[in-house]
Amino acid sequence: MSKPSNRIGSFMNDQTRVAYFFIMPSMLIFAVFVFVPMIVAFIFSVFDFNIMLDNFKFVGLKHFFTAFGEKRVWNAMYNTTYYTIFHVILQVTLSLIIAVLIKDKSKFNVFLRGTYFLPVVCSMTVVSLVWMFLLDSNIGAIALYLRQFGINAKFLDDPNQAMPVVILVSVWKSFGFSMVIFLAAVQAIPESYYEAADIDGINNFQKLMKITIPLIMPTLGFVTINSVIGSFQVFDQIFVMTDGGPIYRTETMVHFIYNVAFKDLKLGYASALSVILFLVILVVSLITFKRTSTDKNIY
Structure with a gap:
């Protein structure tokens, strides 16, 4: 017979997986439209380039x-x-x-x-x-x-x-x-x-x-x-x-x-x-x- 604590832990794990499943779309949207552009902005801030995204030149903190x-x-x-x-x-x-x-x-x-x-x-x-x-x-x-x-x-x-x-x-x-x-x-x-x-x-x-x-x-x-x-x-x-x-x-x-x-x-x-x-x-x-x-x- 399984212990009650094990059953409770298994139930909580199931709930956690379901919760992550439902919030995953929001997390993906946040990553694509917020987190990734933010990282790109940090990278672009130390470069000089034109609208065609070529001629990248590292300028540091200029x-x-x-x-x-x-x-x-x-x-x-x-x-x-x-x-x-x-x-x-x-x-x-x-x-x-x-x-x-x-x-x-x-x-x-x-x-x-x-x-x-x-x-x-x-x-x-x-x-x-x-x-x-x-x-x-x-x-x-x-x-x-x-x-x-x-x-x-x-x-x-x-x-x-x-x-x-x-x-x-x-x-x-x-x-x-x-x-x-x-x-x-x-x-x-x-x-x-x-x-x-x-x-x-x-x-x-x-x-x-x-x-x-x-x-x-x-x-x-x-x-x-x-x-x-x-x-x-x-x-x-x-x-x-x-x-x-x-x-x-x-x-x-x-x-x-x-x-x-x-x-x-x-x-x-x-x-x-x-x-x-x-x-x-x-x-x-x-x-x-x-x-x-x-x-x-x-x-």
């Missing part, structure tokens, strides 16, 4: 030194950091607050959830085109309406307004995804905690800071890191709405890498810039993970 000495790279990194900071703060804060406000399962809240999530299912390119026409200083509906009150709005033509406008459009498009994740986490918190807080006379803001946020800290960390990574990789809305202008005030790192690779045809240099951006995202993500994974006690 592209990296060139990048650190180019003002346009620093400008793109500044714009990317600016976008990331404000986009992450606005998106995470807005999605968390709305998730807390509509956590109750009423019909009206269900309607609001669908309404807030609707922009998420739309293409960023389509959303950017719609907002670009709405905000156009000549034919845009919003600009024409404001002109009736003597306000000459040039949202996408003004160097000081273009990036904030792009950030607001991006938040409007994407906050619904974070809201759904926060909503699931908030609804999992036992109501007994809030009932005890009511007995102690805790107000709603204190409940949010002392109960809700500490209990959803892992979710908050995931949403924040996901938002940080997406913000550093922003491209679609920049390409469609401003194309990096005016005067490079909205040119981000990915947009700059795109221009270097497909307009200037400097694939080796573009690969080096991609490696730099990857390392920046990795460091920022690790710092964010460490800051949001600390244990916090409720009141």
